[in-house]
Amino acid sequence: MSVIATEPRRLRLLPLHFMRSETAGRWLHAVVPITFVLFLVVVWEIAVRELGVSKVILPAPSVIGEALAQNWPVLLRSLAITFSVMIEAFLLAVLSGIGMSVIFARFRILEMAVFPLAVILQVTPMIAIAPLLLIWVGLDHVDRALLILATVVAFFPILSNTTLGLRSVDHNLRDLFLLNRATSWQRLVELELPSSLPYILGGMKISGGLALIGSVVAEFVAGSGSATGLAWRIVEAANDLDTPRMFAALFLLSGLGVFNFAALTALQHLLLRTWHESAIRTER
Amino acid sequence: MAREGNVVNLVENFKTSIVMPTAQSFPAKTVPVMESDAVATSKRPIIRIDGVTKTYRNGTNALEKIDLDINAGEFVSLVGPSGCGKSTLLRLIAGLGTASAGEIDWPTSTYDAKGHPMPDLGFVFQEPTLMPWRTVFDNVYLPLKLGGVKRKDAHDRVTEALEMTGLARFAAAYPRQLSGGMKMRVSIARALVKRPKILLMDEPFAALDEITRTKLNNDLLHLWEQQGWTVVFVTHSIYESVYLSSRIVVMTGRPGRLSDDIEIDAAYPRNEAFRTSSDYGEYCTRVSAALHSASAAGDGEH
Numbered sequence: 050m051s052v053i054a055t056e057p058r059r060l061r062l063l064p065l066h067f068m069r070s071e072t073a074g075r076w077l078h079a080v081v082p083i084t085f086v087l088f089l090v091v092v093w094e095i096a097v098r099e100l101g102v103s104k105v106i107l108p109a110p111s112v113i114g115e116a117l118a119q120n121w122p123v124l125l126r127s128l129a130i131t132f133s134v135m136i137e138a139f140l141l142a143v144l145s146g147i148g149m150s151v152i153f154a155r156f157r158i159l160e161m162a163v164f165p166l167a168v169i170l171q172v173t174p175m176i177a178i179a180p181l182l183l184i185w186v187g188l189d190h191v192d193r194a195l196l197i198l199a200t201v202v203a204f205f206p207i208l209s210n211t212t213l214g215l216r217s218v219d220h221n222l223r224d225l226f227l228l229n230r231a232t233s234w235q236r237l238v239e240l241e242l243p244s245s246l247p248y249i250l251g252g253m254k255i256s257g258g259l260a261l262i263g264s265v266v267a268e269f270v271a272g273s274g275s276a277t278g279l280a281w282r283i284v285e286a287a288n289d290l291d292t293p294r295m296f297a298a299l300f301l302l303s304g305l306g307v308f309n310f311a312a313l314t315a316l317q318h319l320l321l322r323t324w325h326e327s328a329i330r331t332e333r
Numbered sequence: 334m335a336r337e338g339n340v341v342n343l344v345e346n347f348k349t350s351i352v353m354p355t356a357q358s359f360p361a362k363t364v365p366v367m368e369s370d371a372v373a374t375s376k377r378p379i380i381r382i383d384g385v386t387k388t389y390r391n392g393t394n395a396l397e398k399i400d401l402d403i404n405a406g407e408f409v410s411l412v413g414p415s416g417c418g419k420s421t422l423l424r425l426i427a428g429l430g431t432a433s434a435g436e437i438d439w440p441t442s443t444y445d446a447k448g449h450p451m452p453d454l455g456f457v458f459q460e461p462t463l464m465p466w467r468t469v470f471d472n473v474y475l476p477l478k479l480g481g482v483k484r485k486d487a488h489d490r491v492t493e494a495l496e497m498t499g500l501a502r503f504a505a506a507y508p509r510q511l512s513g514g515m516k517m518r519v520s521i522a523r524a525l526v527k528r529p530k531i532l533l534m535d536e537p538f539a540a541l542d543e544i545t546r547t548k549l550n551n552d553l554l555h556l557w558e559q560q561g562w563t564v565v566f567v568t569h570s571i572y573e574s575v576y577l578s579s580r581i582v583v584m585t586g587r588p589g590r591l592s593d594d595i596e597i598d599a600a601y602p603r604n605e606a607f608r609t610s611s612d613y614g615e616y617c618t619r620v621s622a623a624l625h626s627a628s629a630a631g632d633g634e635h
């Protein structure tokens with residue numbers, strides 16, 4: 050009797066207790082958005098079928114899935130191309146951005162001379178530079194032009210964030226290094242770079258997204274020929290009025306972006322979790 | 334008491350591993366010293382502050398015509414109202430920043446080959462100034478690391494410094510996991526790890542509880558006596574300054590000027606008996622009075 054009496058109470062308490070626990074918190078973070086997206090997809094499917102929307106205007110998710118499966122080999126090859134342009138541009142931007150900031154921090158006169166140029170490059174719309182760059186690099190090296198354009202777009206957040214980070218190093222810590230006769234290299238490796246890491250990672254998150262945007266836009270501008278990334282697949286599908294194929298390529302592109310963001314967030318967590326305010330959960 | 338025993342042990346260990354500074358290591362630049370004369374040694378200026386004025390670029394006049402000789406082996410406390418320029422003076426002594434007028438002179442022997450002063454200086458900043466991305470151990474190890482000492486060779490010295498400040502159990506912790514007072518103790522351990530001959534300390538014990546503070550006061554005094562260190566110590570506590578110092582320098586409110594220079598003529602080693610003696614009470618009263626008139630003398634708000 051008493052067992053039966055306690056049963057309902059425990060059932061009622063369980064979810065509340067569960068939702069407060071830490072594992073549950075993480076679990077909910079994954080489950081809630083995925084469930085919501087699935088819900089939207091179902092609504093989309095039903096709405097398109099019930100209202101009889103033409104698949105040229107808005108194809109149902111199932112139709113898009115079919116298009117994805119049918120064009121899979123071609124789309125996969127394009128995905129690989131866009132992915133590699135994005136990654137290469139990103140890495141180039143990170144290396145050159147950090148390198149340039151470090152040089153700027155050491156040689157202020159160079160910073161004065163070059164930084165404004167970097168700003169000009171940043172504020173000039175990249176699409177406008179693309180045709181010129183294509184002429185310079187040569188139309189038979191479109192891949193190279195794509196890489197350069199995407200790098201230019203992704204470069205600036207790294208440069209400006211790292212520069213800010215290098216300037217934000219604690220003054221007393223600088224003095225401490227000075228008192229202990231640290232060499233310029235020791236100062237860089239032991240103090241300036243670790244202290245700037247949160248800024249650099251913040252810049253990398255922005256820059257990762259821009260690398261993808263950059264490679265897509267560059268491909269649009271470069272046109273056909275050897276450029277056969279996902280962006281060009283979208284243009285092709287649009288010319289054929291094949292909206293399902295367009296959506297398929299589009300989804301792959303967002304997938305790339307999501308991958309990018311998730312990877313950089315994981316990296317940020319990994320590098321900062323032991324010490325930085327942004328990544329630690331302080332016990333109270 | 335076991336605790337006392339511990340302290341003494343640490344001090345003993347510390348002593349055995351350090352080469353005691355000899356008279357020859359500080360030949361005075363201006364004052365002739367008889368090499369065998371121990372009394373003369375204690376009056377040998379190691380830092381000469383000559384008419385130092387510091388005006389910050391924003392117009393703040395922090396120090397005004399400071400003349401002060403600090404002698405080898407002295408324990409000098411700087412006291413004065415908040416904002417009177419104590420930290421500024423300490424930083425100038427360390428060579429961090431430049432005076433607007435006047436000069437700070439170290440004996441030539443304390444310059445290194447490149448012409449930088451103070452080869453052997455420990456500095457405790459007013460803030461803990463720790464690297465948040467490093468553990469307590471690595472923070473304390475830093476001065477040795479920068480000096481090219483391998484991690485495994487530094488292990489004993491770092492551990493010793495951590496034990497002295499009661500932090501041995503927290504070697505693997507990160508600064509964010511420590512209390513304010515513990516962070517300050519890490520900073521003190523870091524200043525001690527290189528076994529400097531000259532210690533500049535900016536309110537090192539301000540954030541500590543009475544018990545820990547008393548313990549560290551005693552440890553510091555032990556080490557100072559054993560090692561023949563020279564200490565310049567900024568504090569807001571009159572009691573602390575009287576207990577520790579051989580000399581107390583009182584500064585006026587902004588702009589900081591020297592107002593009093595009080596010799597604390599009580600024998601070392603000092604212990605709890607000194608704290609209850611009538612001498613101690615008299616010195617405290619004297620310093621307190623000097624501080625009051627010095628605070629009134631400043632023209633800055635504080």
Ligand SMILES: Nc1ncnc2c1ncn2[C@@H]1O[C@H](COP(=O)(O)OP(=O)(O)OP(=O)(O)O)[C@@H](O)[C@H]1O
Nearest residue numbers: 389391393395414415416417418419420421422587
């Ligand atoms: N970097 C700076 N730039 C401009 N003004 C400064 C700077 N550092 C200190 N000051 C000014 O110089 C004066 C002396 O400052 P300082 O830090 O030396 O005082 P202090 O005696 O150490 O005070 P406290 O006991 O509160 O630590 C203050 O009025 C302060 O405003």
Ligand SMILES: [Mg+2]
Nearest residue numbers: 419420459535
């Ligand atoms: Mg101060």
